[in-house]
Amino acid sequence: MFNALMLQKQDDRTLAAVESIDESRLATSSDGDVLVRIDYSTLNYKDALAITGRGPVVRAWPMVPGIDFAGIVETSSHPDYQPGDPVVMNGWGAGETHWGGLAQKARVPGAHLIALPTGITTRQAMAVGTAGYTAMLCVQALERHGVSAADGEVLVTGANGGVGSFAVAILARRGYRVIASTGRPEEAARLRELGAADIVERATLSAPGKPLQKERWAAAVDCVGSHTLANVCASLRYGGAVAACGLAQGMDLPATVAPFILRGVALLGVDSVYVPRERRVAAWRAIEEDVPVATMESVAATIPLADTPDYAARLLRGEVAGRVIVDVNA
Template sequence: MSDFKALIVSRTEGGVSPSWSTMSEADLMDGDVTVAVSHSTINYKDGLALTGRLPGMRLPLIPGIDFAGTVIQSTHPGFAEGDDVILNGWGCGERHHGGYAERARVKGDWLIKRPAAFSAAQAMAIGTAGYTAMLAILALEAHAITPDKGPVLVTGAAGGVGSVAIALLAKLGHHVIAATGRLNESDYLKQLGAAEILDRAELAKPARPLGKERWAGAIDVAGSTTLANVLSMTQYAGAVAATGLAQGLDLPASVAPFILRGITLAGIDSVMAPKAKRIEAWERLASDLDKDMLAAVSETRPLTDAPAIAPEILAGHVRGRIVLEI
């Protein structure tokens, strides 16, 4: 098939707008592997792209920072026709055409082979959010945050990163504290494995240099005042993995937790993470993630729903993960 359907964001008189287009493979960008895309997903960054609010986005562009599919053409030595593959990040859906289309052409170095443990739909139920959650857990483990050290806090708990992080941490034996502004989701979070629910309002006030030590580790998606409070209440020799900026880019914090309690702030980058780290994360997901729990945190929608979902995810109204069928 030389022609295919794509959801493309273009500049319009009123700003930007997503629309459906028929494209040919000649319209795809440079790359040495062409993939027939079967599934994608929607992340916060995809919501920004669909609404034209993603900084540095090139237009016109096919959004979609994730996709799963099957190789149909390759000159890359690591991939052959018929290989099942996953892509997360690398600027796709930002500066390079992404996964919201029936075809994608990318560099083979950006791809990994889909673990046999997951179907394409399951891989996208995990997506960048779940893969980021696993990278964060690997960072905590690298700093010796084991279940016997104390609780682990997860902020943005009902979102994509948070939902998968809670399920993984609980299965690994951690006492998980889930911080959320959606207390009506408490039953859902407890179903995932959260032992305690914390109202995110407790983390919204200006942070003290040091607060009461409440957790050994944390995974934070918010940044700003939330992250400052999380740091101030992390116990001695603890670690915090910062994965997002849903509340803001700023960090109104003190150096006190670092120099008086010896804690570590680990930054988590999922976009440009090296291939070896990606493979490690996906291998751990294959062994540690309960697939029944994965079904509980995800729903499947057609790609045609993506523009309508975008404002919902930006407003924080989406629970868990949404798989998009191409």
């Protein structure tokens, strides 16, 4: 038996509660060939949508949410993994189409796992989590496009969130001048500690704006979507690019083609769920080298599994800053 946060559908409501689960049920929840004893998971925006029922994340019921986890291989029939190996998992439909990481155990395909870099512990891996991994994918997307620190300022929207916080830290570490957009001025000091050179008020970007605006940013990482992303595109410098990975403001994009055909800007979509394995490995190697993991771990909040429903609601209300590690064994 093991403990898991279980989501049940009742009429139009999502019910979330910690339950004791027989390990035999894992065989029916996934076609995985690796059984992992989970040490830590995290609480991400998508997890919060699933747990509260605020978004159509869950595709099969009942569901154990949790889009990522880190732990130790318990049993394996996959050639790349042996019992005792530390591993990390991000995405691949965990918590959506098959049981995820907010549990003490998970059975997953070995192809969905990454061997944890030797310099990162399982707790540190979840201090990074899908948020840090996605932020690294965004930075790598910008750099593949040719963006460099010499090109000018890089904007990060939704900078107080998990992805935004990591994007600020990674970009600053790589020598970029980072401008952080936030609606919570009380968090400005924390963002400056992460490396932000300046702070802009969220409201300056979140309202409907002109199709083409003053050129300001060489590039951007957008975690927000909707009018914010439209305004970012409209204010990119000629040839600039934005890596878009979030929808905190909305899924819509009320923009025009003007920035794309008059300034040659690029909109780079960044997905973290089904990224090819080689890019996952490259991202985690870069995290080991370029992310101040120990710093991120020290400022992350750690909660027990039973507290995740309450924290999920708080996260969606904008009351949670930075990372939330879930100790599934607490």
